Amino acid sequence: MEPYFWWTEEQKEIAKKVETFADELFEEAEAYFWKKKFPWDLVKRVANEGYFGVGIPKQYGGLELGATGSCIVAEQLGRLYAVGHVFVVSMLAGLEQMLRFADEEQKEKWLPQLAKGDKLGAVCITEPFAGSDAANVMTTAKKDGDEWVINGKKRYITGAGVSDRYFIYAKTSDEKDIKKQYGHLTSFLVEKGTPGFHLEKINKLVGFDNVPNGYISFDEVRIPDQNRIGPVGKGWNVMMAGLNFERLIAGAVYVGTLKDIINILFWYTQRRVQFRRTTNQFPGIQNEIADIIAKYRMGRLFAYNTAKQLDDGLEPMIDASVAKWIISEYIRDAGLKAVQVMGGDGLTRFYPVERLVREGKIGEIVAGTTEVQKMIVYRFASMLPVYNQPMRMRWNDEVNAPVVSKKQSKFHGLEVNEENILKVIAHDYKVNPGLYMSPDDIKEDIGGSRSAIRKIVESLEEQNLVVTHRDRQGKMALVKATYEGLKKAFPREYYEWYPDWYDDADKF
Numbered sequence: 026m027e028p029y030f031w032w033t034e035e036q037k038e039i040a041k042k043v044e045t046f047a048d049e050l051f052e053e054a055e056a057y058f059w060k061k062k063f064p065w066d067l068v069k070r071v072a073n074e075g076y077f078g079v080g081i082p083k084q085y086g087g088l089e090l091g092a093t094g095s096c097i098v099a100e101q102l103g104r105l106y107a108v109g110h111v112f113v114v115s116m117l118a119g120l121e122q123m124l125r126f127a128d129e130e131q132k133e134k135w136l137p138q139l140a141k142g143d144k145l146g147a148v149c150i151t152e153p154f155a156g157s158d159a160a161n162v163m164t165t166a167k168k169d170g171d172e173w174v175i176n177g178k179k180r181y182i183t184g185a186g187v188s189d190r191y192f193i194y195a196k197t198s199d200e201k202d203i204k205k206q207y208g209h210l211t212s213f214l215v216e217k218g219t220p221g222f223h224l225e226k227i228n229k230l231v232g233f234d235n236v237p238n239g240y241i242s243f244d245e246v247r248i249p250d251q252n253r254i255g256p257v258g259k260g261w262n263v264m265m266a267g268l269n270f271e272r273l274i275a276g277a278v279y280v281g282t283l284k285d286i287i288n289i290l291f292w293y294t295q296r297r298v299q300f301r302r303t304t305n306q307f308p309g310i311q312n313e314i315a316d317i318i319a320k321y322r323m324g325r326l327f328a329y330n331t332a333k334q335l336d337d338g339l340e341p342m343i344d345a346s347v348a349k350w351i352i353s354e355y356i357r358d359a360g361l362k363a364v365q366v367m368g369g370d371g372l373t374r375f376y377p378v379e380r381l382v383r384e385g386k387i388g389e390i391v392a393g394t395t396e397v398q399k400m401i402v403y404r405f406a407s408m409l410p411v412y413n414q415p416m417r418m419r420w421n422d423e424v425n426a427p428v429v430s431k432k433q434s435k436f437h438g439l440e441v442n443e444e445n446i447l448k449v450i451a452h453d454y455k456v457n458p459g460l461y462m463s464p465d466d467i468k469e470d471i472g473g474s475r476s477a478i479r480k481i482v483e484s485l486e487e488q489n490l491v492v493t494h495r496d497r498q499g500k501m502a503l504v505k506a507t508y509e510g511l512k513k514a515f516p517r518e519y520y521e522w523y524p525d526w527y528d529d530a531d532k533f
């Protein structure tokens with residue numbers, strides 16, 4: 026396993042150890058695809074090595090190797106498919122949430138159990154009517170003395186049935202105002218065997234071979250208040266805690282499989298002969314393999330870069346979502362390419378290649394869909410100053426063209442009146458013909474106060490010389506000159522522009 030230069034000696038060491046371990050278990054894990062059974066014995070061997078505790082502090086029985094260590098273990102165990110998925114879910118089943126929200130007594134009770142891995146854990150957010158909109162949980166928890174009574178259903182729960190510990194989110198308030206502030210959820214731990222807590226269904230999925238994934242139901246399930254993690258009404262905050270870590274690991278678990286596929290493709294194409302040549306000699310085949318190698322290297326580097334940021338105490342909101350999104354997309358793409366490289370053989374289940382397409386597709390949905398990751402990336406990036414630097418296009422008379430410029434507007438310092446404001450807005454048509462201006466753009470160009478500019482623009486709008494675009498509250502957000510306004514501000518020639526080569530005879 027190729028280490029990165031910033032890894033510590035401890036991280037390099039665990040990388041070697043877990044790679045050897047995964048190599049040893051590889052054949053048995055492959056055999057489970059034919060056995061169609063949950064690989065309990067392999068999961069137990071992972072537990073014996075202490076890997077479930079990789080991200081858990083030493084004081085609670087863990088290895089305390091941080092996000093990078095967790096990625097290293099996930100990368101290698103992911104090569105064992107079902108084992109990797111169960112490892113990830115069990116490790117993530119409330120780890121960060123407990124570290125940040127549980128009291129000391131709860132930490133001492135649950136974290137050593139989590140680290141040991143002899144009892145698996147599951148995360149239970151999704152419900153029949155709450156998917157991407159995770160706040161819309163309908164499972165209820167009602168306080169009755171020292172106990173909570175839980176009713177409802179959860180679905181798509183990885184590790185359903187085989188897990189002992191279920192980290193759930195339930196609704197503890199129906200009040201509209203509380204809901205608006207995301208104060209209606211509370212998180213709890215429910216243990217297998219609690220009366221009224223049942224496994225309802227196991228899904229038959231296109232991927233996730235051998236991984237039980239299903240529905241669970243709560244019928245008047247009573248749990249002690251001691252199983253509540255975090256304050257009442259803080260379930261949303263608990264859910265959000267550690268999301269970056271979860272998204273990163275959800276991506277990282279796929280990285281190691283890409284390397285195995287590259288191995289298979291080199292091996293296979295050196296032995297497959299068509300048109301009296303081994304297929305690895307065809308440029309098209311080489312391109313496809315090169316593409317998969319690039320995806321493996323980019324996805325891996327990106328994952329470990331995100332892990333380093335987490336270990337340095339940063340919250341890489343954008344990068345964690347990008348890691349989850351691009352790695353699952355890479356897996357699905359690489360899977361399709363690998364199948365193509367192997368032709369019909371790639372489509373049979375006798376080679377572990379078609380599996381990648383199925384796994385990649387699941388990766389694009391599980392732990393927050395790609396669309397949701399993109400939504401997060403867009404929303405956070407749109408608030409970051411680094412992507413929102415002040416920017417203006419200005420007319421450059423020397424080259425007679427609009428250019429990105431930091432210079433002051435030629436209107437700056439003119440009297441702030443209707444005539445000049447209309448000129449500023451009309452001039453903007455010459456520079457950005459399809460765009461509106463914001464009132465702040467106008468202020469920057471000519472000066473004056475915001476309120477004076479708004480009043481003048483409103484008056485110009487009444488005269489039909491400009492049109493405004495208003496936000497949901499009806500506040501003026503943008504403004505543009507009408508054709509009437511353009512005519513009034515400048516002569517027609519002001520807006521004209523032709524390239525040098527354009528013949529005067531063709532102008533009209």
Ligand SMILES: Cc1cc2nc3c(=O)[nH]c(=O)nc-3n(C[C@H](O)[C@H](O)[C@H](O)COP(=O)(O)OP(=O)(O)OC[C@H]3O[C@@H](n4cnc5c(N)ncnc54)[C@H](O)[C@@H]3O)c2cc1C
Pocket residue numbers: 114147148149150151155156157158180181182183184230233238387390391392393394395396397400
């Ligand atoms: C194999 C597998 C394992 C899983 N394991 C677990 C688990 O262990 N625990 C758990 O709690 N959940 C688990 N899930 C559930 C998973 O997190 C959800 O499936 C996922 O969040 C999407 O929810 P949904 O399936 O209800 O789809 P929907 O939310 O109904 O989405 C349908 C489509 O609409 C799009 N969409 C929705 N909202 C928006 C929006 N605002 N903007 C743009 N597009 C939008 C989605 O991107 C998607 O393409 C698992 C799912 C699978 C398939």
